[in-house]
Amino acid sequence: MVGVLEFLGDQPLILLGLLIALGSAAGRLGIGGVSLGPVAVLFVAIALTALGTTYDVTLEVPELLGSMGLALFAFATGILAGPSFFTTLRSAWQVVLAVAGILILAAGAGAVVGRSLGLNSEAIAGAFAGAVNNTPALAAAGGTPQATVGYATAYLYGVVAMLFVTGLAVSRGERDRDTPAEITDLTVRVEGDSSVSVADLRHRYGDRLTFSRVAPNAHTPPEPVLEDTRVGPGDLVTVVGPREEVEACCRELGHASSHDLTRDRSSLDFRRITISDPRLAGRRVGDLDRDLGRRFDAGITRVRRGDVDFVATPDLMLQLGDRVRVVAPPETIGEVSRVLGDSSRGLTDVNPVALGVGFALGLGLGQVAVPVPGFGSVMVGAAAGTLLVGLVMGRLGRVGRVATTLPHTAASVMVELGLLVFLAYAGTRAGSQIITAFTDGEVLNLLVTGAVVTTTVGIGVYTVMRWGFKVGRIRLAGIVAGSHTQPALLAFANARTGHDPRVALGYALVYPAAMVVKIILAQLLVVL
Known part of the structure; x- marks a missing residue:
């Protein structure tokens, strides 16, 4: 025992590796469904160092x-x-x-x-x-x-x-009370006597909603929603956002349609694409969305960061590794992927300069x-x-x-x-x-x-x-x-x-x- 402790005392890097390994293993042990996780490293280090002290051996991570x-x-x-x-x-x-x-x-x-x-x-x-x-x-x-x-x-x-x-x-x-709201989408049939601007609707709901597809009826392929898009009586529009806001918008515009525009992928497709081009890190969704809309008739509806989904609001800042849901015509979605990068490296690039x-x-x-x-x-x-x-x-x-x-x-x-x-x-x-x-x-x-x-x-x-x-x-x-x-x-x-x-x-x-x-x-x- 003394020999092992003295060896660890002389090799602090090996000691560090051993403490992390033993502590992490101990942290996975659950008692009553509760485990300590990484904090177990602290207690293993305290115990092993105290043991060394009893044998007059100093164990210390530099x-x-x-x-x-x-x-x-x-x-x-x-x-x-x-x-x-x-x-x-x-x-x-x-x-x-x-x-x-x-x-x-x-x-x-x-x-x-x-x-x-x-x-x-x-x-x-x-x-x-x-x-x-x-x-x-x-x-x-x-x-x-x-x-x-x-x-x-x-x-x-x-x-x-x-x-x-x-x-x-x-x-x-x-x-x-501060749990992020579940993000959902719903195809809404517009009722009423006049049209309304999608930009006005976004503003009315505090930019918590976005709109991905619009069609004049259930028999016409959907088109992408652009900044100047307006929806009027009889139109179908896909609303994306927190469930409560989506339902409120649905009640305001008309009623939920039995026809789901997201199922028609003949003229508009969607794909999760990873932001891996360093030039896009720190850009706002609104700026990138306008660029994609102008070049490819494409739009971003959701952003997934870690395990959490966000509505792609214009002010949301993008980070490397974000996975964005893009709606675009099938013939241009490949080009959109190349522009955004779509490489798994975007998840792990440590950005050494920053x-x-x-x-x-x-x-x-x-x-x-x-x-x-x-x-x-x-x-x-x-x-x-x-x-x-x-x-x-x-x-x-x-x-x-x-x-x-x-x-x-x-x-x-x-x-x-x-x-x-x-x-x-x-x-x-x-x-x-x-x-x-x-x-x-x-x-x-x-x-x-x-x-x-x-x-x-x-x-x-x-x-x-x-x-x-x-x-x-x-x-x-x-x-x-x-x-x-x-x-x-x-x-x-x-x-x-x-x-x-x-x-x-x-x-x-x-x-x-x-x-x-x-x-x-x-x-x-x-x-x-």
Whole structure:
């Protein structure tokens, strides 16, 4: 045993691979239908490192690898959340302030309990950092031996308790108010006495609907719907969009027809085509739609990103790897495929220019010190810096001729890879301190203090977000993970929801503010 541990201690890359393999295998084991997923890597790393400590063998994944994994995870998470983040932030800034208030309350509760148990300021600050699983907060607290022991003692409960809260958020009921609506299509027979512009109908329904085919009657082959198309009495038109809006439009125009225009593929065909030409990344559907309509009498009706279908609204920004549903004449649909690329490479092209530039800018931003009155300055940090840059690049999509985003599939792979590396690193850091923490005389007091902090954050965020802000369960899981700034929780939520994009959106919404608030609070706890 000692020989094996010493070998792993001398070969950190082999140790990293072993931890990822064993942790991932353990994460697939289900108990009562629930499995830990990638977060099991963290617990395997803690256990194996603690075992090495008992034999005086140091097992550690290099800090450089851990930092790279965390930065990769944060940047890719920002890329995934960027297209929706700023829109959501404008309507949900109150959520960010609420999370900050809950963290302040938790720090105050921890200070009161810690003082009553006789702990000094450094130990309390360390317990707070461990309870909220935030290593930069430990550094802000000075990283002294007392703070480090407090951090290690509270860390494990901080992970386990918040895993429970995240699982509770994901599993509460089947209904979710922000679940994307099912996309459907319906052939409508127009009634009434006058014609109406398709452009006006789109505007009337907030661009949530699109129209793919039109025909004057059931015996005439359908034609593509163009920008200036009008529909009048007796016309058949195919409406595409969320079911409720499609049904409302049907009631407004006339009634559902027994004749389905989509079944007639003699004059118009449809095909799912992958966006793989880098020149199209970051372009709006409306711009591309006009170009395809002018050149090929073709139109885009739906966009599939990951496992989610979207209506092809004019303002929707396309990403490499998106699979668009195109309606076009059979003789031109092949040309449309060549224009869009239609290569599986579009799913996995990492766009190395955007990745390299974003990584460098994010790490550089992480070195910026932000002055905070009364506390000196606070470093943005590599994780927050790369996340912020990823959010901006994901939102921009394109700067001039350069695409700033990554394919959804490639970004998702980067999130998981970065998480696995970081979790292995974090586990070896915590595991090496666990034995010391549990043999220290103050371990029980530190555990209680940390538990108060973690429980306050968990119950506070869950309660306020669910009942106060009425946040849907999927996004709530992401907000819980983001408020704790714990990648393991994001991995767990992603595993439970099949990488639903709302998880990453909730995480990115509160993560930057939570990171900064925790660092400031740790410094404040030291000086109190």
